[in-house]
Amino acid sequence: MAKGMFVDTSICTGCKACQVACKEWNSLPGDPAHFRRVPDRPYRVAFNFTGDSYDNTVKLSATDWRHVRFIEQFNESRSEARWLFSSDSCKHCNDAGCLNACPVKAIVRTDMGNVFVQQDVCIGCKYCIPACPYGVISFSEKTGTVHKCTLCNDRIHNGLGTACAKACPTGSISFGEVADLRKKADARLARLKGLGFEKANIYGYNEAGGLNVFYLFMDRPSVYGQPEAPVVPQQRLMSSTAVTVASAVVVAAAAMISFRERGEKKKEEVKL
Amino acid sequence: MSFETQAPHWEWYYIAIYFFIGGVSAGAYFIGSLLELLGSDKHRQISRTAYYLAFPLICVTPVLLIADLGRPERFWHLFFYTKEGIPYMNFTSPLSVGTWALLVFGGMSLLSFLNNLIIDGRLKSPALEGLFRHVPHKVYAVIGSFFGFFVAGYTGVLLNITARPLWASTDPLIGSLFIASAASTGAAAIALVMAWQKISSRDAIKEVVVFDRVAMVFELALIAAMIVVAGRYSAPLSKGLYGLIFWGGTVVIGILLPLGLYWYGRRPGAAGVSLTALAAVLVLFGGAMLRIAIVQAGQLQ
Numbered sequence: 001m002a003k004g005m006f007v008d009t010s011i012c013t014g015c016k017a018c019q020v021a022c023k024e025w026n027s028l029p030g031d032p033a034h035f036r037r038v039p040d041r042p043y044r045v046a047f048n049f050t051g052d053s054y055d056n057t058v059k060l061s062a063t064d065w066r067h068v069r070f071i072e073q074f075n076e077s078r079s080e081a082r083w084l085f086s087s088d089s090c091k092h093c094n095d096a097g098c099l100n101a102c103p104v105k106a107i108v109r110t111d112m113g114n115v116f117v118q119q120d121v122c123i124g125c126k127y128c129i130p131a132c133p134y135g136v137i138s139f140s141e142k143t144g145t146v147h148k149c150t151l152c153n154d155r156i157h158n159g160l161g162t163a164c165a166k167a168c169p170t171g172s173i174s175f176g177e178v179a180d181l182r183k184k185a186d187a188r189l190a191r192l193k194g195l196g197f198e199k200a201n202i203y204g205y206n207e208a209g210g211l212n213v214f215y216l217f218m219d220r221p222s223v224y225g226q227p228e229a230p231v232v233p234q235q236r237l238m239s240s241t242a243v244t245v246a247s248a249v250v251v252a253a254a255a256m257i258s259f260r261e262r263g264e265k266k267k268e269e270v271k272l
Numbered sequence: 273m274s275f276e277t278q279a280p281h282w283e284w285y286y287i288a289i290y291f292f293i294g295g296v297s298a299g300a301y302f303i304g305s306l307l308e309l310l311g312s313d314k315h316r317q318i319s320r321t322a323y324y325l326a327f328p329l330i331c332v333t334p335v336l337l338i339a340d341l342g343r344p345e346r347f348w349h350l351f352f353y354t355k356e357g358i359p360y361m362n363f364t365s366p367l368s369v370g371t372w373a374l375l376v377f378g379g380m381s382l383l384s385f386l387n388n389l390i391i392d393g394r395l396k397s398p399a400l401e402g403l404f405r406h407v408p409h410k411v412y413a414v415i416g417s418f419f420g421f422f423v424a425g426y427t428g429v430l431l432n433i434t435a436r437p438l439w440a441s442t443d444p445l446i447g448s449l450f451i452a453s454a455a456s457t458g459a460a461a462i463a464l465v466m467a468w469q470k471i472s473s474r475d476a477i478k479e480v481v482v483f484d485r486v487a488m489v490f491e492l493a494l495i496a497a498m499i500v501v502a503g504r505y506s507a508p509l510s511k512g513l514y515g516l517i518f519w520g521g522t523v524v525i526g527i528l529l530p531l532g533l534y535w536y537g538r539r540p541g542a543a544g545v546s547l548t549a550l551a552a553v554l555v556l557f558g559g560a561m562l563r564i565a566i567v568q569a570g571q572l573q
């Protein structure tokens with residue numbers, strides 16, 4: 001009975017209501033603008049905001065748990081354009097790299113299937129950060145711990161849906177049982193294909209053991225900034241360990257040979 | 273547009289240097305215990321030096337590790353899950369298993385350290401002497417060596433088991449590379465101390481040097497394999513500051529040059545001990561540069 005979200009990017013309008021709702025519900029501060037001189041402008045610009053895109057944060061961070069990605073494809077003369085939007089967050093992977101990597105059990109899966117960081121356990125070792133194949137989980141200097149979307153852990157355990165899904169005015173984000181959401185997604189995909197959108201696809205049925213937060217994209221996942229074939233790093237753990245052990249054996253054998261041989265040679269010399 | 277993973281922003285002066293010092297300690301300990309097990313008197317000098325090096329060095333490492341934590345005061349959560357009040361280890365996390373290994377290795381290297389102090393008559397305590405006579409020192413030498421290898425190698429596996437392009441694409445070779453480097457830098461540290469003290473025969477140093485040479489050749493082979501395996505993802509190791517550190521600092525100054533020096537030092541009449549000492553310093557430098565290059569280049573955006 002895992003809960004999750006289905007993000008239908010085909011009906012996202014890029015209004016960022018979800019981004020705002022997330023910040024409000026979770027009391028996440030906005031980043032103040034940091035100004036700096038850049039080469040070809042006479043004035044100082046806020047370098048931590050894009051300034052040349054409707055995409056404001058560009059990425060997820062410790063205080064941006066939701067991010068509406070704007071894919072702005074314009075030709076040189078700007079006569080032709082394609083605008084794609086996709087609201088991104090933690091995917092709450094069924095095989096979660098961050099959770100596998102956590103050495104202190106700060107990252108846990110709750111009974112509703114969401115991946116949750118226990119702030120009072122996290123030691124800030126930061127090992128989960130490179131272990132997430134999606135670059136989601138982030139460190140905060142302020143708290144000394146890592147943060148990410150909780151799937152509104154407090155809300156869903158009290159009978160509510162996620163704040164972003166609640167705020168979404170077009171129904172692009174829906175919250176519910178993953179099994180139900182998949183049925184909805186399949187129906188929507190069939191309809192879009194019927195309308196001639198050949199490239200439409202669903203992302204997240206098989207990736208990382210299945211994503212509890214999954215997407216319907218109108219183009220390849222890489223266009224939306226998602227890896228086409230994400231690998232949960234721990235899948236390589238056995239092979240990596242085996243090779244390392246083999247090398248340790250080689251080094252040990254080399255040591256035995258180099259110290260033994262020498263010893264024997266010396267003995268021979270003594271005999272002579 | 274491409275997807276991005278995030279870098280952990282580990283500081284080189286904590287994490288990369290920890291990888292280096294942990295490797296030197298583990299490498300030295302392994303050599304010391306192997307020679308103790310082979311058990312010839314001639315090697316006694318080498319294994320004492322090794323044990324005197326291993327424990328103080330490993331004592332430095334927790335300080336570096338804890339200093340890099342966001343919440344240093346909670347470091348003990350690595351051993352103890354507070355919510356359930358039970359000891360904790362995560363088998364899918366090299367960081368978790370490695371921390372426990374570090375604890376065991378630290379314990380074993382302390383035992384070997386104390387044992388040597390007693391044998392050398394520097395620690396005069398009848399109670400301890402009696403205790404150490406009853407614990408067979410070969411047992412903890414074997415356990416310590418095993419966990420020493422673990423300490424030397426897990427740091428590489430830890431990097432391989434991430435989604436960062438450089439670290440993921442070099443899988444499964446960084447663990448092996450770090451083990452080879454640990455063996456080589458461990459041997460170099462022993463040779464350096466022995467040369468420094470001038471109390472040991474040139475023969476004893478020579479044997480350490482022979483092993484160091486073998487380890488360095490193995491290391492070189494692993495570096496070549498790693499570059500091939502990583503393909504285009506090895507780019508961060510070949511350009512900019514980390515390219516310089518890796519190819520210049522590690523490969524040329526840290527491996528090729530000392531190999532040459534060791535080789536040259538073999539000839540009769542060569543400057544011998546001082547040449548060996550110089551080569552050992554270069555090997556140690558190269559080992560530190562290797563960790564810095566791989567840890568930091570993997571974190572470039």
Ligand code: SF4
Binds near residue numbers: 090093115135136148
């Ligand atoms: S998307 Fe990243 S942070 Fe979220 S559960 Fe998966 S591995 Fe963890």
